Amino acid sequence: MKFGIASAISASVLWIICSVLVMLLPSLMLSISGDMLHMQLNNMGWYLTVIGAVKGLVAWFVLAGLDAGCHLQPLAEQGFVINGQRIFLRSRTVGTECWQLI
Helix, strand or coil, rough: HHHHHHHHHHHHHHHHCCCCCCHHHHHHHHHHHHHHHCCCCCCCCCCHHHHHHHHHHHHHHHHHHHHHHHHHHHHHHCCCEEEEEEEEECCCCCCCCEECCC
């Protein structure tokens, strides 16, 4: 549960940062987005409203939280195999859920 909440908050913070950057520096962010997608997007434009940014924030919060809580949390508890070694993610701090690779 806490892993899902942490993922939802992280996705929300990233969404807010990206939305603010798009609002402040639209041409630079369009160029960077095109570079990440290996496309030429300079002839296109952004259409981002405050309502659209808030809807995206809610969507990312819910989807990231559900995905991490339902799919990644069990994986972290069961462990997974990398190069023949089982890796577990679990808390080493007493009283808190501080996930780290051990």
